Amino acid sequence: MTRYVIIGGGAVGATVAAELHQVGTEVVLVARGANLEALREHGLRYVTPRGTEVLDVPVAGGPDEVDLRADDVLVLATKSQDTEEVVRAWAWRPVGERTAASALPVVVLQNGLENERVALRRFATVIGAVVWVPTSHLSPGEVVSPALPAVGAFWLGVHPSGHDPRLAGIAEDLTAARFHVEVVDDVRPWKAAKLISNTANALGALYPPSDLRDAAARITKQEAELVLGVRGLTPSGVTDAVVIHEIPGHGRQGGSTWQSLHRGGAPETDYLNGEIVLQARLSGRDAPYNAALAERVQRAVADGVGPGGLDDADLLATVPDLRRRAVLVEPAELRDLLAGGRAPLVLDVRWALGDPAGHDHYRAGHVPGAVYVDLDTELAAPPGGTAGRHPLPGVADLQAAARRWGVTASRPVVVYDDNGGTAAARAWWLLRWAGVTDVRILDGALKSWRELGFALSTGDETAEPGDVELSAGHLPTLTADEAAALADKGVLLDARAAERYRGEVEPVDPRAGHIPGARSAPTAGNLRDGVFLPTDELRARFADLPGSDVGVYCGSGVTAAHEIAALAVAGVDAALYPGSWSAWSSDPERPVETGG
Numbered sequence: 108m109t110r111y112v113i114i115g116g117g118a119v120g121a122t123v124a125a126e127l128h129q130v131g132t133e134v135v136l137v138a139r140g141a142n143l144e145a146l147r148e149h150g151l152r153y154v155t156p157r158g159t160e161v162l163d164v165p166v167a168g169g170p171d172e173v174d175l176r177a178d179d180v181l182v183l184a185t186k187s188q189d190t191e192e193v194v195r196a197w198a199w200r201p202v203g204e205r206t207a208a209s210a211l212p213v214v215v216l217q218n219g220l221e222n223e224r225v226a227l228r229r230f231a232t233v234i235g236a237v238v239w240v241p242t243s244h245l246s247p248g249e250v251v252s253p254a255l256p257a258v259g260a261f262w263l264g265v266h267p268s269g270h271d272p273r274l275a276g277i278a279e280d281l282t283a284a285r286f287h288v289e290v291v292d293d294v295r296p297w298k299a300a301k302l303i304s305n306t307a308n309a310l311g312a313l314y315p316p317s318d319l320r321d322a323a324a325r326i327t328k329q330e331a332e333l334v335l336g337v338r339g340l341t342p343s344g345v346t347d348a349v350v351i352h353e354i355p356g357h358g359r360q361g362g363s364t365w366q367s368l369h370r371g372g373a374p375e376t377d378y379l380n381g382e383i384v385l386q387a388r389l390s391g392r393d394a395p396y397n398a399a400l401a402e403r404v405q406r407a408v409a410d411g412v413g414p415g416g417l418d419d420a421d422l423l424a425t426v427p428d429l430r431r432r433a434v435l436v437e438p439a440e441l442r443d444l445l446a447g448g449r450a451p452l453v454l455d456v457r458w459a460l461g462d463p464a465g466h467d468h469y470r471a472g473h474v475p476g477a478v479y480v481d482l483d484t485e486l487a488a489p490p491g492g493t494a495g496r497h498p499l500p501g502v503a504d505l506q507a508a509a510r511r512w513g514v515t516a517s518r519p520v521v522v523y524d525d526n527g528g529t530a531a532a533r534a535w536w537l538l539r540w541a542g543v544t545d546v547r548i549l550d551g552a553l554k555s556w557r558e559l560g561f562a563l564s565t566g567d568e569t570a571e572p573g574d575v576e577l578s579a580g581h582l583p584t585l586t587a588d589e590a591a592a593l594a595d596k597g598v599l600l601d602a603r604a605a606e607r608y609r610g611e612v613e614p615v616d617p618r619a620g621h622i623p624g625a626r627s628a629p630t631a632g633n634l635r636d637g638v639f640l641p642t643d644e645l646r647a648r649f650a651d652l653p654g655s656d657v658g659v660y661c662g663s664g665v666t667a668a669h670e671i672a673a674l675a676v677a678g679v680d681a682a683l684y685p686g687s688w689s690a691w692s693s694d695p696e697r698p699v700e701t702g703g
Contacts, residue, residue: 121136151163374404434548436550445474465479513573520545522538536671
């Protein structure tokens with residue numbers, strides 16, 4: 108009968124030991140320090156949605172306390188920084204007339220890519236694993252396992268490739284122990300994909316939840332995807348078997364890095380974000396976002412910072428130009444993303460006042476794979492009366508259009524036009540208003556793409572229909588009355604050309620002038636040669652604005668979205684008056700100011 112010697116008594120190792128032990132499979136759990144003492148004195152306290160049990164799992168303090176047998180399977184479940192020491196200690200232990208390194212398989216239940224490489228230096232048979240076990244180990248001798256019906260999931264494969272007859276038995280034993288298990292032919296791309304999702308562990312450990320933290324996670328993962336050339340794996344989306352349940356008094360607060368900080372231990376960030384940095388440098392590239400996070404975690408440990416102990420201000424200082432990267436994408440980055448494992452959906456929003464030929468311009472040349480979006484009919488409801496020239500579309504209509512374009516629940520979106528992003532920003536704002544978080548504007552628009560010599564495609568293109576579910580209200584909006592009040596008590600920016608603000612010309616709308624109390628801040632001032640100003644210049648442009656109570660309008664709610672994007676880069680949150688001047692000036696009851 109197979110015995111599992113599980114080296115590492117933390118969250119994953121103790122959970123595997125507990126579940127195997129409960130179904131009658133022989134195990135030895137190898138632990139150390141206070142955890143080992145608690146296990147020896149009190150047993151393993153195992154907390155699940157079914158209740159709390161104390162399990163008499165056999166434990167050991169190291170290889171000197173275990174006589175290895177030919178039917179053993181070694182399971183490596185320590186932190187990655189401990190792998191070299193552990194492998195060296197166990198590899199040359201005797202197994203009859205052989206050693207563990209030649210006689211026994213080792214199953215590597217660890218994140219990152221380094222552990223299998225370390226094990227292969229000594230062990231002839233290494234079984235790599237992608238691990239999705241949402242357990243917590245915060246106190247010595249106790250593990251909280253909140254998932255049912257499966258406790259966790261493993262994707263197993265001989266590393267680097269090949270077959271071993273013992274793998275099938277290992278998979279069967281873990282399945283019997285209530286794990287969801289899949290055996291894969293080549294585990295390496297699966298490991299790389301899981302590593303991409305692990306790059307956000309540091310953010311979850313250092314910072315409380317916020318929109319900025321979410322943006323930093325997206326940027327960090329995208330950088331990792333470009334380095335590794337694979338798409339990130341979201342384990343919770345791979346299987347429905349692992350369903351996390353609430354356990355009163357034992358809420359899940361964070362992943363493995365968070366738990367390490369909580370316990371005052373060393374996190375394995377060097378083997379997560381640090382692995383991305385290593386792979387980038389080996390290929391002559393940089394990975395600045397992962398490098399910054401890896402360094403920040405180590406400084407936090409040295410300073411005794413607990414989980415969630417840092418704030419958005421620290422995050423902005425840690426991740427270079429985070430606000431800009433959350434809003435804009437550079438042409439070269441878009442090219443790389445399109446060539447990589449997780450190509451974004453690209454939307455072409457060619458539109459200009461008085462030019463109805465946007466679709467023709469798109470057909471003549473567009474970013475490869477881009478889908479055309481008609482601003483007048485897909486990003487607006489029919490005009491009329493005091494609703495303005497481009498009223499917000501109904502959510503159902505927008506959702507239907509977004510699905511036609513190919514918008515999904517998880518795929519990033521990039522929008523562009525051929526006029527500095529002034530029209531594309533309408534799509535950026537609308538999708539974010541409707542709940543799509545990963546949307547960016549191509550900085551420099553199609554002009555910059557062309558100037559860099561990047562490829563263009565012609566004709567029409569379509570994408571696979573999307574499945575996105577939209578809902579209204581994820582970004583703030585203003586009614587006409589609220590815009591009037593904000594102009595009086597806050598800041599209301601008019602994003603139109605200065606001459607229209609002053610009332611000197613009015614080419615489209617019923618009356619000339621501006622909303623009383625509004626300030627002129629033309630959208631054109633956000634750009635230089637069609638590219639958004641450097642972040643410090645945008646901050647200087649809007650330096651006198653408060654961090655909140657800011658609203659923006661334009662002619663019909665299109666270029667105002669571009670101003671909101673520029674404000675977001677500068678660190679100012681702003682609300683949109685969707686009807687804008689076209690709605691205001693159509694209402695004879697609304698006052699008008701001129702000059703300025």
